[in-house]
Amino acid sequence: MLGRVNHIAIAVPDLSAATATYRDALGARVSQAQALPEHGVTVVFVELENTKVELLEPLGAGSPIAAFLEKNPAGGMHHICYEVEDILAARDRLKAGGARVLGDGNPKTGAHGKPVIFLHPKDFNGTLVELEEV
Numbered sequence: 001m002l003g004r005v006n007h008i009a010i011a012v013p014d015l016s017a018a019t020a021t022y023r024d025a026l027g028a029r030v031s032q033a034q035a036l037p038e039h040g041v042t043v044v045f046v047e048l049e050n051t052k053v054e055l056l057e058p059l060g061a062g063s064p065i066a067a068f069l070e071k072n073p074a075g076g077m078h079h080i081c082y083e084v085e086d087i088l089a090a091r092d093r094l095k096a097g098g099a100r101v102l103g104d105g106n107p108k109t110g111a112h113g114k115p116v117i118f119l120h121p122k123d124f125n126g127t128l129v130e131l132e133e134v
């Protein structure tokens with residue numbers, strides 16, 4: 001069911017500092033910052049040969065990553081995103097197996113304009129899993 005790793009997301013308290021770390025210390029190609037108000041984050045994409053890292057900073061009140069950063073003030077790995085061919089088929093199979101889909105269970109449009117769902121970390125070894133249809 002799973003395809004490639006689409007991205008790994010890291011929540012950070014200071015997006016410019018984190019961007020500078022990836023660009024200068026690690027020598028990576030980084031995008032301009034993009035505000036995504038509908039997702040409550042500002043994001044910078046670190047473009048790698050085989051995948052992307054997304055640096056996420058909270059945007060606005062009630063950001064979905066605010067609580068995570070309260071628990072992890074220095075930042076931390078927030079979720080991993082795997083590609084699937086058919087997100088509704090993937091969701092239904094996971095739900096039938098007892099996995100919990102976050103939110104109302106319906107795909108939302110993710111940061112790349114593709115449908116995504118998030119799966120409860122307690123069902124996946126303590127890691128928040130995003131599935132993205134490609």
Ligand code: CO
Binds near residue numbers: 054081130
């Ligand atoms: Co993501």
